Amino acid sequence: MGQHPFSFSQFVLKVHSRCDLACDHCYVYEHADSSWRGLPRAAGAEVLAATADRIGDHARAHSLPAVHVVLHGGEPLLAGPALLRRAAEELHRALPEGCALDLRIHTNAVLLSTTFLDLFAEYGIKVGVSLDGDLAANDRHRRFADGRSSHAKVLKALGLLRRPEYRHLYAGLLCTIDVENDPIAVYEALLAEAPPRIDFLLPHATWDTPPPRPERLGATPYADWLLAIHERWDADGRPVPVRIFDSIHRTLRGRSSLTESLGLDPADLVVVETDGSFEQADSLKTAYDGAPATGFTVFEHTLDQVADHPGMRERQSGLAGLAEQCRGCPVVRSCGGGLYAHRWRTGGSGFVNPSVFCGDLMRLITTVRDRIGPATTVPAQAVPPEADLTDEQFDQLASGYGDRATVTALAAAQLGITRRMVAALADGRPDAWQLLTELDGRAPHALDAVLAHPYARAWAARCLRGERGADLGGLAELAAAAALRARVEVDLPVPVRGGAVHLPTLGRLLVGGGGEARLTATAEGFAVRGVTVGWDTPDGAAWQPVRRVALPGWTVALEDTDPQRDSHQWPVAERLSDDELLGWTGGLREAWELIGRDLPGYAPGLAAGLGTVTPLRPGPDGGDVSAAARQAFGAVGIARPTTAPILALLLVHEFQHVKLGAVLDRHELFDPEDVRLYHAPWRPDPRPLEGLLQGTYAHLAVTEFWGTRVRTYDGLAGAAADRARLQFALWRSHTATAVETLAASGSLTKLGERLADGMRRAVAPWLEVAVGSSAEAAARAEAVAALTAWEARAAAPERA
Structure with missing residues (x-):
């Protein structure tokens, strides 16, 4: 198949180009690039509208299930509430139906107020805040131009974010490392602000302007600084996700990174400046004057044209684009060569160098690797890597079919999409996200089994779209279900919906009431509100497991417990009675035999990709009813027809929609x-x-x-x-x-x-x-x- 431009899914929209602080480590104002001097102070209405249109067009052209937009600066709060409202409105207006918006703002927070937070709550805008630690650490760099401290104002803003009515907007803290600061004091100061996540960033530097390395701190001071925190964080039971540590844990096990500064994942981020110009990642401002520029604008160019820019394409080359020294390094798949900007050296080599932090990254990754023990790898046959379809596989699908390997490849790509969507919601339940991260290393099969559940993605899509009634308690449900599948001991608050605790792929436990309840699991089973379920507990009044029909070569779940199953256009049936279950079991057995006999080209793919049938209520006129949902790969909804041949027809018909939807997500x-x-x-x-x-x-x-x-x-x-x-x-x-x-x-x-x-x-x-x-x-x-x-x-x- 021909090559198509890659798609962007992350966008940084600069709404204001100036700042009210004068941080001496700022890459925008204090490093090599000086383009900020010629930019408008604030993005105009025409820039916001054109940017939203370009993002919407791009999402539509590439069938993106979600886009992630960060409102940035300078200091974005200087733009004021009216402009920020306009930006949110334009983005919501322009995105196509079915594409979720993850909207965030990154701020120094000195201007943060309830006026801003009420606006952010209205539009679901998550707030990330820069804070470098305690008073001494933060004020080493982060001061007003006249030398005044910013620390007290930031702490006051964080106090607002922790209020119950705003807590769901709190995305986390970003801390730039200064090795002169006490790492444990910094860690404790950040942890005291109860952040959902902490990001530690290496200071921007290149081979031309290397980072400070005080001789008394040894050859790898940045690694040593981070390792001191990692040891304490690990001893504390990892109380909060730390992006750099979680990324190392993931990449050591062959998973994707959570940050562009590690791993070999292709970059999928583009920046829009206040004048509407497209730029590459902001970090390139530290390399040389004009380094991020593309020459493209939102008024004259599409995002596909931006994607075709040589600088953007170079950042898609993965291992092949790294220096020879990096390609042969034993930790390259975790390090990824470090942040692209940190490789810069004036002269012929340009960005084709190891990171200026190479020694620190090597020590950091190898030490973390040795601390966490040997990596648990996922067998290739269980979760294949995401990859484009081969020509042969695409032609199989074009004929209407698709063998087991082809549909398994579609499923692997869909799992990757779900993982990214769930990760975008991580800030909402840091306790659940931490458990998911740990399970990704300890029991990846169990985690993938839950994330591959069709309605896991349906839930994530609803949350990212900000639908009424969608809530982040689903993270706890996913984490609890994965932990139970892995037989891992857990103590986690989970939501109670309609008197039941829902565990995706497992079933529901009727406990009564609402709100939240603690789920505790041991080697013998689990309990909620005094109701105990053993691993062998049969279907009963309280415990209602997902029932599965095991057929020759195909096992399918009859999903009648998950509240997210109402993703189809028809009303879902309630819990099946024993007689209804018997009818479904017999109907599926006969339909599967018929498919194998009369439609053999469809059977292998269906067995590989259709794992869930959701019973629907009969149509209003008693007619046949069936549906597939774009955000629920692997599931179809059907009201059981009176004959097995029609059930077979509805199964293969709806699974065609499922397959083509997965193709459209990628091509x-x-x-x-x-x-x-x-x-x-x-x-x-x-x-x-x-x-x-x-x-x-x-x-x-x-x-x-x-x-x-x-x-x-x-x-x-x-x-x-x-x-x-x-x-x-x-x-x-x-x-x-x-x-x-x-x-x-x-x-x-x-x-x-x-x-x-x-x-x-x-x-x-x-x-x-x-x-x-x-x-x-x-x-x-x-x-x-x-x-x-x-x-x-x-x-x-x-x-x-």
Whole structure:
């Protein structure tokens, strides 16, 4: 497949270019770059609107499930509440439906007030605060221009953030390391502010302007400073997530980093300055004057054009882009060469050097590695690495199918998306996030089993979108479920919803009441509010486990406990009775046998990717009801039909939507600027291009289902045979017509055209199957009538 520009998911929006402090270690005002002098003080309304439009267009073009935006400066609070409100409104306006917004602000907090915090609460804006430690440590660098201390004002602001009505906005503390400060005193001062997270940052430096290294502190003072805190933090039971330590723990186990300064993950961040110019990461300001510049602006260029900038592309090259010395280093996959800006050396080598902190990073990573013991690796067959589909795999999917390896690759990519979405919510429940981080090292299989649950991502998407009723208690539910799966002892407050504690993938425990309750787990089981569940406790009045149907080659959960399962467009069924469960079990067994016999091309992928069926309530007219949700990969919702063949049809039909949604999360198949509405032969209403694409792809399976039924009835008469022939004639005609409509749209990308070609080849053999003149005539008549009705409906607004 052809190469497409990578997508950005993190955006730094500069809303004000000046600052009310005069920190002497600031990379914006005190280092090599001086571009700030020519920038407008505040971003104008036209910059905010254009930036939001560019981000929205980019999210739409790349089908991004979420974007992360940080309002920054200078000092962003200098922009004032009205401008910050305008920025939030524009971003919410521009993002497409289904794309969640994680909006944050990073501030020195000296101006923070309840006026700002009420605004942030209204728009769900998380607040990160810079604080370098206690009074002595903080005021070593972070003072007003006249020398006054900023410390008391910051502590007052943090007191506001800790209030119950604002606590959910508190994102954490950022501390720039100065090795002259006492590390334990700094750690204790930061911990006293009860932050959800702490970030320790190495001071920005390059080989041209190296960091201070007092001789008395040895060869690796920055590593030693951090290791002193790591030892204390570990002894304290890791009371708060520390991003640099958590990133080292993760990368040592082959996981992604949580910071751009470690690991080999490609950079996906872009900066917008107050004049609307696009820039690379701010840290590059420490390299040389003009280093972050791209020459692009929000008014004239798209984010795909920015992504194609040589500097941006260079930061996507991973291991191959590092210096030779780095590529052969034993800790390179954890270090990642260090922060890109810290590699700069004037002369021919540019950024192709080890980090100026190379020795510190080596000592820090190897010491942490030795302290935490041997890494637990995840077998490749259990959780494959995220990777683009191969040409062969894409062509399999284009034909409507997709074998086990292909769908497993889709599932691995979806798990990666869920992990990133959940990580964006980490600040909301630091206790739960800390447990999740520990489980990622101790029991990654258990954690992945919970995060791969379809409704884990559905919950995260709701929180990131700021939907009414969505809350961060879901982090505790995920952490508790993963700990229980790993048989890890735990003591964690969990939410009680509707009188029950919900444990994703496991079930629910009826405890009564609401609010929060402590869940405690031991080697024997777990308990909440005096209700105890052993590992072998059967389904009962209080404990309602998720029931699973084990079939040859496929095990599927009947999910009737998770409150997030209402992600489909139809109402969900309540807890299945024993008789209803028996009916579902028998229906699934017969449907699976039928799929294996009559639709063998769909069976391997379905077994690999469809792990959850959510029972729905019957339709209002008693008709068949089914649905798939874009934010719930691996699940379909179905109201159990009366016959097993129809259940088989609904399973393969809805799983087509699941597969294509996963492809669209990673690959651009059509031009998102095409806002025309198209004729879908199976619907009376005009459809957008993505809706037509989804329907066409799903109906490949419908066509094959009815085609195999026709072959079953070959030479036979009767109502059932006649119905099968008519349905087959209709659906093959509908699908073939829709493929040609897609191909003629002019809006498919090269990859989209390849998908259309694959669908055309898949449906072509079915067009040659004889069904008799009666069925053909009836199908043609229905198609003509549907097209005529659609044309009349489409023309109605023009006549009006």
